[in-house]
Amino acid sequence: MTFNIEIGLNAIASYRRMNYEIWYALAEFVDNSTQSYANNKDALDAAFEREGEKLEVRITYERQGNDPVLRIVDNAMGMDYAELEHALKIANPPAINTGRCRYGMGMKTSSCWIGNRWSIATKKLGDTREYTVEVDVKRIEGGDPTLDTKTIDGLSPDEHYTRIEIREHNREFKGRTIGKIKDFLKSMYRVDFRNNTLDLWYNDELLSWEEFETKLRRNRAGEPYKREFMFDIGGKIAHGWAGVLDKGARADTGFSILHADRVVKGWPDAWRPERIFGQNRNDLLNQRLLGEIHLEDFEVTHTKDNIQWYGDEEELFEKQLAQEISDLINIARTPWKDQEDGRRPSEGEIDLAISGLRDELMSPEMVDKISIEVLPPEEAIRESLARIAEPVKAGRAADIQATVGDLKVWVYVVSTDIGPYDPYVVCEAGSDGKIIVIINMQHPHVSQISGEQGIMNYFRHCVYDAVAEWQAQKLRSKLDSNTIKMLKDSLLRVSLLIEQHATTTTEENVAE
Structure with a gap:
């Protein structure tokens, strides 16, 4: 039957x-x-x-x-x-x-x-x-x-x-x-x-596509740090190119995977194999290494938004790719003259920032802000912040929900239901070991922030202020400004420690 x-x-x-x-x-x-x-x-x-x-x-x-x-x-x-x-x-x-x-x-x-x-x-x-x-x-x-x-x-x-x-x-x-x-x-x-x-x-x-060729780093002979490669995984051919950006820009890096000459996974959401790039890092390698990979012999998912890997294909592919471009990986990780770290400002940029901040501090507008003599009662401030926070917490999921030991940190990055006259950040620290941080993306200061790294640092300061204050409150009954600064200083060093540890791990993976 x-x-x-x-x-x-x-x-x-x-x-x-x-x-x-x-x-x-x-x-x-x-x-x-x-x-x-x-x-x-x-x-x-x-x-x-x-x-x-x-x-x-x-x-x-x-x-x-x-x-x-x-x-x-x-x-x-x-x-x-x-x-x-x-x-x-x-x-x-x-x-x-x-x-x-x-x-x-x-x-x-x-x-x-x-x-x-x-x-x-x-x-x-x-x-x-x-x-x-x-x-x-x-x-x-x-x-x-x-x-x-x-x-x-x-x-x-x-x-x-x-x-x-x-x-x-x-x-x-x-x-x-x-x-x-x-x-x-x-x-x-x-x-x-x-x-x-x-x-x-x-x-x-x-619509048009802007190529990365002119953005690649060049050697003394004027040749770009770019190389083509070809290898096979179980009889399936992979070919493409990898290159190193001259000026680091994490948003542009990673690999674009193409199938039938169409990108299935790539910029602006590039493929970052963990064996090469590590996990959620922002070191020089992550700011410089990029490329394109054609995988015609492999299958694509039915939504054509990624490669359909079978068995250990993805692991073997990542390992082979790391070996093929190991020289470019080392070049991307190495600082060079006048650009030891694309994230650090130049002397000229520092001078301009000092001048701009000096003018801002000495402006009449700053005098007006400093001259405030009457503050609302603390209870009124708390009620005002609560009126902002409650609809946000009730109406949407947190953009970040992180558990750090016994501490829970929930971060909301909000562009609606909040206005330019509301505070730049609202923080709540409860006795239950949970911190709520609501970042106001409509605040006028946000319009002065440039680039992914700039906004990430802004988020860091908003969140780490809240965490440092929570730590100080937990450790001492009376809040002390120097204690908070010391605790925040430790938090701001975390990204560097992650980078240092991850670089060692990547070197070990490539060497395998």
Whole structure:
């Protein structure tokens, strides 16, 4: 006796609960467009030459009251009726599944993850018909699998396009998310941009990729510290390059992993193998070493946001990579003249800072602040801070929840529900060994902080002030300012100790 496995109709509704990031969901549509071009390159190149165009993908997000619409339009090959029908079947791999489109799930999963109503209108080069299909996820979930198709006949055979529109969104595009979408898409399609085969637009912005070549450190002969490599893991080939930045910038470092010439894991969220980079460190190596790795022979996850490692592949790969670029690792870790540590300010920067602080201290505005003669009662201050803290604690999860021995430190980095006139930081230290630190990102001082390292140091001071005060209170019944400074000084030395210990560990790992 046999039976067939079947996927229930409500499975399509479960796609909205997938662990996706919006930029990877959008990339599925761009993958389809670029793969369509790769599969039909000769015909499309001839058409583009006649039209004076090249492959173009436009992603547009429009707010229309309570019904925003996400629209993805390309001028790739388009689909005829049979191809459209095939594309709408769940987990039905495409006829050519060796490139960016492999599993037959991307367009469907992404569309359902983003919204509950979506449509496809497509017209194939050489055909005279446009086909439009609308998908109502909730109706399908309810048991109706019917997809009605509308046809427009009599169109020019020279037209070719696919247009996808998604409505009734499950999530919003706003604020910092939009900036991250653009950054990730720029990085993902860097090879297409290099080859000048793709114009990718997000709303009215044409995306492009800035190469790191000009930022690399050079030796005395003027040659960049950059080297290509190639090796295999169990018969699977890995190739790419590694390099060393001249001026340290942790945000730019780490490795970008590419599959089918598309980044699956990379800048601005680069891959940092622990064997090489250690864990959450900010030493010279972490500020300088970067590269690209092509892993065509390996599998990608079904969301195409990482490599699907099997067995001990990842461990063997990290070890081999560390050996291949051991010379660059040593170069990246070594201080050089005039830049012994990219994190330390120059003499000129120190002089400017001294001058600026001197002017600030002697300003009339500072005199006004120092001249305050009346302070609110302590109870009023506590009540005011509590009114700020309670909604934050009740309405969101802490950005950091750290347990340090018997002490719990919860840190909230808050940009909403708090204003520029509220305190820069609110701290609570309870008798239960728990410290709450709420950092106000709307405070005017934050706008004067530059870069990742600057904001990290600001966070350090906000948190370590609270921890040092808690330690002093615990050790002495009466708070003493010198005691607090001494305790905070110890805390500020922790990052250096981590770096020193981690450097020794990395040297041992590379040597293995």
